[in-house]
Amino acid sequence: MGVTIKDVAKAAGVAPSTVSRVIADHPRISASTKKRVKKAMKEMGYHPNANARSLANKSSQSIGVVMPAGADKALQNPFFPEVLRGISSIAHKMDYSLLLNTGESTEEILEGVQRMVNSNRTDGIILLYSQLNDPVVNFLLEHDFPFVVIGKPYERIDEITHVDNDNVRGGKEITEHLIKQGHERIAFIGGSTDLVVTVDRMKGYQLALEEAGLPFLDEYRIHEEFLESGGQQAVNELFALPEPPTGLVVTDDLMSIGVVSMLEKCGKLVPEDISLVSFNNVYLSEITRPPLTTVDIKIYELGLQGAKCLIEKVKNKSEPAKRIIIPYQIEYRASTKEREVPFYK
Template structure:
């Protein structure tokens, strides 16, 4: 026979209404009382009627998470499982579930998000990307639906809660590291040009070259997918040039692994002949050979902060927009080397 609220209340020494308020996470219930009631619920095997509770609260206790492309492609990149781990940790702690949304095209993604919103399947949405002219972001703004972006919005920055790193500064610092080692021919390999993270990291790269008085060459800028295959394709283009680069800034660790593999096929050794630096500090960056010098953007923290911000917005529709900047640091490893002699050109 199922345990009732009255039985839980009796065991915890509180009124049944207090148990109901604990289940609804009422702010006026003290942490000590919540702990006592939850302990009694756990010991007695009491499970609140989620449907009844959600109807009463007009809440689904669910966070929608929108990937930037199909799950099959996105989940090849270790960034996404790690950011989802950060979101999941906070969601679990605060009794929320996660609903993942993917699609092959922008139109498919928009339709999937519309279904989530119109059918009340989620209380709020986290976008795991930011791009120029994003129809999903525009739709969520029109609907006044709670959402948070992991990244920097392409527009209306002060009106949209977002969690990001200072990618311009990170791009500048990691490029400066190559310049300090004597590199003058430095290329940049990034993702799609409509993704704000690529735009910002490339801007930092440009600023570092500008400050050092080095040329910014169009031929040294390649845009491809954030996948190993993207890195391999970029190496083909760069090392077919009359003067290939001696240093490469790569906007994503997974692409970097493709670059290292392809350089080996070209007979180029890292870091003896080509130095590479990267972003994200995913687990692969430390175990690849050589281990990558990379910007640690604290991916788990991006996810957990995004979840916290979204739940705050869900609970208080008047919550002002926030800009959370997660600090970064650079992990210096073995993929870079000083150039002893001055380069030509």
């Protein structure tokens, strides 16, 4: 016969009802009692029945994680496994499971979220993207359902808990690095302009150019998917121009790897011929050749803080909306080089 709640209660020196309250994470149980009961549970190998616990708590003990459209492609980008690692670290500690929602279109993603909410399959949701006019966000707000955005919401920013970086400032600072190295013709390669992260990083790029008295040219701005193939396509467009750039600001490391690869096929080397800066600091950025100068946005921390904020909202429905800004750090590596004959004055 397996270990029961009564067995755990006897070992911990408490009533069986106290063990049940500890399992339910009841706020009126002291931290010392919780610790003693959990210690007894662990030593005795007691595992509470998840279904029974969910019914008692009126909780699914699961967190919904929503990927952007085209998840099959998105998962090729190391950003997503790393942010999921951060989310999982907190979910595991708090005894929550993860429920992943994907789809090939915004409509499919919305349908999946609606099913999760209407069938009580999850206690709250984390969105791993932020885009303009997102029907998923509108649905969650209308239903007053707990959710957190990794990124900056497009609108109603004060009503939505979100975890983000200062992408405008990061875009400006990384562009200024190229300007200080003597580059005047600096292009921007980013994702869709429907994505808030692309818009913010491009705004920082624009501010840096304007402050330096450099032109903000339409032909120097390319928008492709956050994939290696997107970076390759961007190179084809930029280096067909009469005056191609000497510096590149790329908003994603995976795209940057595609850019470097395509430049080599065109007979151009980074940084000897073209200087390149990037964003995210995924593990590939340090081992690629050359190692990328990139904005480290602390992806793991974004996921970790996102999960913390969501669980707080789940446990306390009156928890006010928060804006958590994770500080970035620029990793200066070998993908940039001062121009021998600087343009910048």
